[in-house]
Amino acid sequence: MNTTVLHSAHIAAGAKMVDFFGWDMPINYGSQIEEHHGVRKDAGMFDVSHMTIVDVTGPQAKDYLRYLLANDVAKLTEKGKALYSGMINESGGVVDDLIVYYFDETNYRLVVNSATKEKDINWLNKVAAPFDVNVKEQTAFAMIAVQGPHAKEKSATLFTEAQKEAVAGMKPFFGVQAEDLFIATTGYTGETGYEIMVPKARAIEFWNGLLAAGVVPCGLGARDTLRLEAGMNLYGQDMDETVSPLAANMGWTISWEPKERDFMGRLALENQKAEGTQKAVGLVFRDKGVLRAGLTVKTADGEGKITSGTFSPTLGHSIALARIPTGDGAAVGSIVQVEMRKKWVDVEIVKPSFVRNGKSVL
Amino acid sequence: MSNVPNNLRYASTHEWVRTDGNGVFTVGITEHAQDLLGDMVFLDLPDVGDGVTTGEDCAVAESVKAASDVYAPLTGEIIEVNEELENSPELVNSDPFGEGWLFKMKAEDPEEVEGLLDAEAYAGIIEDE
Numbered sequence: 001m002n003t004t005v006l007h008s009a010h011i012a013a014g015a016k017m018v019d020f021f022g023w024d025m026p027i028n029y030g031s032q033i034e035e036h037h038g039v040r041k042d043a044g045m046f047d048v049s050h051m052t053i054v055d056v057t058g059p060q061a062k063d064y065l066r067y068l069l070a071n072d073v074a075k076l077t078e079k080g081k082a083l084y085s086g087m088i089n090e091s092g093g094v095v096d097d098l099i100v101y102y103f104d105e106t107n108y109r110l111v112v113n114s115a116t117k118e119k120d121i122n123w124l125n126k127v128a129a130p131f132d133v134n135v136k137e138q139t140a141f142a143m144i145a146v147q148g149p150h151a152k153e154k155s156a157t158l159f160t161e162a163q164k165e166a167v168a169g170m171k172p173f174f175g176v177q178a179e180d181l182f183i184a185t186t187g188y189t190g191e192t193g194y195e196i197m198v199p200k201a202r203a204i205e206f207w208n209g210l211l212a213a214g215v216v217p218c219g220l221g222a223r224d225t226l227r228l229e230a231g232m233n234l235y236g237q238d239m240d241e242t243v244s245p246l247a248a249n250m251g252w253t254i255s256w257e258p259k260e261r262d263f264m265g266r267l268a269l270e271n272q273k274a275e276g277t278q279k280a281v282g283l284v285f286r287d288k289g290v291l292r293a294g295l296t297v298k299t300a301d302g303e304g305k306i307t308s309g310t311f312s313p314t315l316g317h318s319i320a321l322a323r324i325p326t327g328d329g330a331a332v333g334s335i336v337q338v339e340m341r342k343k344w345v346d347v348e349i350v351k352p353s354f355v356r357n358g359k360s361v362l
Numbered sequence: 363m364s365n366v367p368n369n370l371r372y373a374s375t376h377e378w379v380r381t382d383g384n385g386v387f388t389v390g391i392t393e394h395a396q397d398l399l400g401d402m403v404f405l406d407l408p409d410v411g412d413g414v415t416t417g418e419d420c421a422v423a424e425s426v427k428a429a430s431d432v433y434a435p436l437t438g439e440i441i442e443v444n445e446e447l448e449n450s451p452e453l454v455n456s457d458p459f460g461e462g463w464l465f466k467m468k469a470e471d472p473e474e475v476e477g478l479l480d481a482e483a484y485a486g487i488i489e490d491e
Contacts, residue, residue: 031455032426033401221400221426288404290424311403311426341422341429 004049005142005200009207013217021115023050025220032221036313039189039226040358043148044218045210050114051143053197054124055107058133062105067263068127069100070245072255076102080174082186085253086245087123088265092272093241094248096120097233099186101175109138109175109182111195113235127264141182142203144196146215147226149358151193154213158206159183167194188223190230190356228310228319231282231353237293238280238307238321244272247323249280249352278304279330282352283320284362289340291320291347298337298344300329306338314355315362321352364394364488367459371475372484373435378459385472389435390463391423391454394488399425402451407443407465414440414467416474421464423454435478438469 001024010017015026026047028035038044056065065073071085081102087095096116101109112120124135146155156164159181166178167185172192175184182197198206211217224234231249233239239248246254246269254269255261283306285291291309304324312319324330332351337344353361366372371379376395380388396402406422414420414434421432443465446453454462469475479487 028400031401031452033403033452225426288406288424290403290426290429292428311424 002050004047005203006047006049006144006207009204010047010217013211015217015219018220020050020220023114025050026217028219028221029217032219032225033313035216035218035222036225038216039148039191039218039222040314040355041149042216043146043151043154043193043214044216044222045207046145046147046218046223047142047207048145048195049142049203052112052114052117052120053138053141053143054110054112054121055136055138056110056133057107057136058131059106060131061108061133064128064131064133065100065108066261067131068124070250070254070263070265070269072261073100073102073108075255076100078174079103080170080176082173082175082184086239086250087120088245088263088269089241090265090268092244092265092268094235094239094243094245094250095123095241097235097239097250101184115236140199141197142200144198144203144207144210145187145189145193146196146210147187147189147191147193149192151191151215154210154215155194155196157213158209188230188232189226190232191226191358224308225310225313228308228321229312229314229355231321231351233321234308238323243323244269244277246272247277247279249321276326278323279326280307280321280323280352281330281332282350282354283309283322283336283338283347284315284350284354285318285320285338285340285345285347287317287345289345290318291338291340293320295338295340297322297324297347299324299327299334301325301327312354314358315360319354320347364392364397365459366392366394366481366485366488368481370459371435371478371480373433373478374484374487375433377432377435379435379475379478381472381475382466385438385469386441386466387436387438387469387475388463388466390458391432392484392488393458395423395430396455396458396462399423399430400427401425402454405444405447405451405454405464407447408440410440410443412440414438423464432464434467436467436469436474437471438467440465441468442466
C-alpha cells in the first residue's frame with residue numbers, strides 16, 4: 001500500500017487508518033465529529049500528500065490548458081491566481097476535477113485527485129501530444145491543508161518573515177511559492193485557511209509544528225462531512241466519466257465564451273446543454289435518520305438518486321447532494337421523497353450548499 | 363484490542379447484557395461494535411412497554427458511517443430507555459458499557475441470560491472477525 005511521508009505522524013497521533021484507493025490514510029484520530037467541529041470553530045489539518053501535483057510548462061502551456069479544461073485559463077492574469085475546472089471527455093463526462101495555478105503563460109501548476117492519478121496522467125499526456133509543453137509530475141512535496149477560522153494565524157507561527165510577507169493580504173484562491181513552501185488560499189471545507197506544499201524532508205517537522213500551535217489533526221471522515229456541508233463535489237461519488245458536469249453543479253466552471261475556443265468535450269457539452277440534463281440539488285432532512293449515497297429520490301418529474309449523504313455535525317441533521325430530473329419538482333423548497341430504511345420520508349430541496357465559515361446558509 | 367468486561371454477557375450481534383437482579387437486565391452495544399460504527403449520531407430506541415422477542419430488531423444505532431440494527435438479546439418487556447442519548451449519542455462511543463447503555467428490560471425468563479455468550483466466548487468471536 002502507498003503511504004505518505006506523514007504516515008508515522010498519523011500512527012503517533014493514534015489515527016485509525018483505512019485503504020483509500022491504495023493509500024493507507026487516516027479516517028479519524030478518535031472522533032471525526034470532534035475533528036469536524038475543530039475545523040469549523042478553530043483550526044484543523046489534513047494530510048493531502050496523496051494528491052497529485054503536476055507542473056505544466058513550455059511555450060504552448062496556455063494553449064494546451066485552454067484545450068484541456070472546460071474552464072478557461074485565459075481568465076487567469078494575476079500571478080498565483082487559481083481556477084477550478086473539470087477535464088471533460090469526448091462524450092461529455094468528467095475525467096476529473098482539479099485546481100490550476102497560474103504563474104505565467106508558460107508556467108502552471110495543477111493539483112488533481114489521487115484516486116484517479118494514473119488515468120489523469122495518461123489523459124494529460126494524451127491531450128498534450130500536439131502541443132509544445134512539458135507535463136511533469138511534481139513529487140518533491142508533501143501537502144497539508146490547514147483549515148478553519150484560526151488556521152491562518154496558527155500556520156503563520158511556522159512561517160519565516162519572507163513567507164509572512166508573501167501571504168499578507170493574499171485573496172482567496174491564490175497560491176505563492178515563498179522560499180521552500182508553496183502556500184495557497186484554497187481548501188475543501190468552506191472555511192478560510194491554506195493548502196501548503198512543504199518539501200518532503202520537512203513535512204514531519206512542519207506537521208508537528210502545527211500540532212504544537214494547536215491545530216487538530218483531521219482524517220478523511222471529517223474531510224468528507226466538511227466538504228459536503230460546503231456543497232463541494234467528491235469525484236467518483238458526485239460525478240464521474242458517465243456524468244455531465246451540467247448535471248453535477250459544475251455548469252459554472254464551463255467557459256462557453258469565447259465561442260471560437262475549442263476544448264475537450266465542448267461539442268458533447270453543447271449537445272447536452274441543448275437537450276437538457278438532470279441537475280444537482282441539496283437535500284435536508286431534519287428528522288432522525290441519515291440520507292445515504294445511492295438512495296432513490298422520488299420527485300414530481302421522476303426519479304433521481306443521492307450521490308453523497310451524511311449527518312451534518314454543524315447543523316445537527318442530515319444533508320445530501322442528489323442528482324434529479326430537471327423541472328418544477330427540482331425547485332428549491334420542493335418536497336421530495338427518499339426511501340430510508342424501508343420507509344418513504346419527506347425531504348426538502350435546497351441549494352447545494354449548507355455551511356460556510358462556520359454558519360448555516362440554509 | 364477491544365475491552366470485553368467479564369461481568370457482562372454478550373450476543374454474537376454485539377449487544378451486551380448486564381444482570382441487575384429481579385429479572386431486570388440492562389442492554390447496550392459493545393465497545394467493539396461502536397468502534398466499527400464510528401461516531402454515533404442518532405439512537406432510535408424502543409418505547410417503554412414494548413414487548414420484544416430474542417433476536418428481534420428493536421433499536422437502531424446510526425453513526426456517521428451507517429445505520430445498524432440492535433437486536434433484543436432476551437425476550438421480555440422494555441421498562442426504561444436511556445433518554446440521555448437523545449442529546450448525547452456520543453455516550454455510546456465514549457462509555458459503551460456505562461453511560462452509553464440503550465435500554466433496560468424485564469425478561470420473561472431470567473434464566474435465558476445463561477444462554478448468551480460469556481466474555482471469553484465473545485472475545486473469541488471478535489478476534490476472528
